[in-house]
Amino acid sequence: MEYVLPLQRLIEKFCTLRGVGYKTAVRYAFSVLDMSEEEAAEFAGAIISAKQDIHPCEVCGNLSDGEECSICSDAARDKGVICVVEDTRAVMALEKVKEFNGLYHVLGGVISPMNNVGPEQLRIKELLSRISTGDVRELIIATNPNIEGETTAMYISKLVAPLGIKVTRLAYGVPVGADLEYADEMTLMRALDGRRQI
Amino acid sequence: MEYVLPLQRLIEKFCTLRGVGYKTAVRYAFSVLDMSEEEAAEFAGAIISAKQDIHPCEVCGNLSDGEECSICSDAARDKGVICVVEDTRAVMALEKVKEFNGLYHVLGGVISPMNNVGPEQLRIKELLSRISTGDVRELIIATNPNIEGETTAMYISKLVAPLGIKVTRLAYGVPVGADLEYADEMTLMRALDGRRQI
Numbered sequence: 171m172e173y174v175l176p177l178q179r180l181i182e183k184f185c186t187l188r189g190v191g192y193k194t195a196v197r198y199a200f201s202v203l204d205m206s207e208e209e210a211a212e213f214a215g216a217i218i219s220a221k222q223d224i225h226p227c228e229v230c231g232n233l234s235d236g237e238e239c240s241i242c243s244d245a246a247r248d249k250g251v252i253c254v255v256e257d258t259r260a261v262m263a264l265e266k267v268k269e270f271n272g273l274y275h276v277l278g279g280v281i282s283p284m285n286n287v288g289p290e291q292l293r294i295k296e297l298l299s300r301i302s303t304g305d306v307r308e309l310i311i312a313t314n315p316n317i318e319g320e321t322t323a324m325y326i327s328k329l330v331a332p333l334g335i336k337v338t339r340l341a342y343g344v345p346v347g348a349d350l351e352y353a354d355e356m357t358l359m360r361a362l363d364g365r366r367q368i
Numbered sequence: 369m370e371y372v373l374p375l376q377r378l379i380e381k382f383c384t385l386r387g388v389g390y391k392t393a394v395r396y397a398f399s400v401l402d403m404s405e406e407e408a409a410e411f412a413g414a415i416i417s418a419k420q421d422i423h424p425c426e427v428c429g430n431l432s433d434g435e436e437c438s439i440c441s442d443a444a445r446d447k448g449v450i451c452v453v454e455d456t457r458a459v460m461a462l463e464k465v466k467e468f469n470g471l472y473h474v475l476g477g478v479i480s481p482m483n484n485v486g487p488e489q490l491r492i493k494e495l496l497s498r499i500s501t502g503d504v505r506e507l508i509i510a511t512n513p514n515i516e517g518e519t520t521a522m523y524i525s526k527l528v529a530p531l532g533i534k535v536t537r538l539a540y541g542v543p544v545g546a547d548l549e550y551a552d553e554m555t556l557m558r559a560l561d562g563r564r565q566i
Contacts, residue, residue: 180414221400239372262371
């Protein structure tokens, strides 16, 4: 043991954060030692509060501090379009764009036989029951552009097909600002497939 | 406000850690959401405990969870040599080498007129009173190799000179494994000055 026990324990806790190695954890632990007692107490309180006061929205599964999230309870949003995403991070990413004005549905993952995740582990039942209200015109499937995201998108689109709802998928292509030289073949192929007249 | 309030607050707290930007703070905050309630409670508890249970050692000023730190209370260490450092991080760095078997004295900073830090803000009085016991043979001054560290080293060595104690300074030179091409002129000059016969 290198450090005094309370410090060592704090370092180990910081190590459990995504992307934090030992040296970084040591730096953070010393940052905490440099805080006032009050600041440290606020920090600890914020951790507890984030776990206790944030719940999934009852409607869409997005992060919320009430029963419905701020998006679902916003009367100005178009309830006819639902964007289906893997997780709440995707909601944040899409909200940043300020382009989409419909609602979301957070699946809580993707179909992945490798990780023992089947459709029944995802919030697909809840999605179907939202659609069954009859208000929904379009489902935009915005799962990640990889095999599992693709599989999940196909699964949902087949499930929804008989209901006569328009199902769309985010466009594939080269990212804006990227250099073609560094784009992978799969992306370039999709970009060619999806070319548009200008 | 982008995120639900409890999450936003947690993100802001993570931003106060040294070297953490907004995007990184968001990642950490989501890591906390992924923890179990129990893990989050332990994390929060570790922050509180690190602040409450760690105090400066009464003798040397190093981090300790008791009255004396583990180094000062170790009977096997040579009480005749004191290594004077700026902060507890330097103690950790030197301890890792497992070469030094004496005691430490943490100044709690360096003399820096720019930052309004004078000798009276540092634990120099405490150092003199430790020396006055008569057990100390050598003082190794290991403040950082920059102007302020150098000034502090000079100040202490002049103060201690009349007491007839050997005062030494860490050797300057090129770091092991470094490339001379990238060494700065000051370091190369010092490395030449301090050259030794082989």
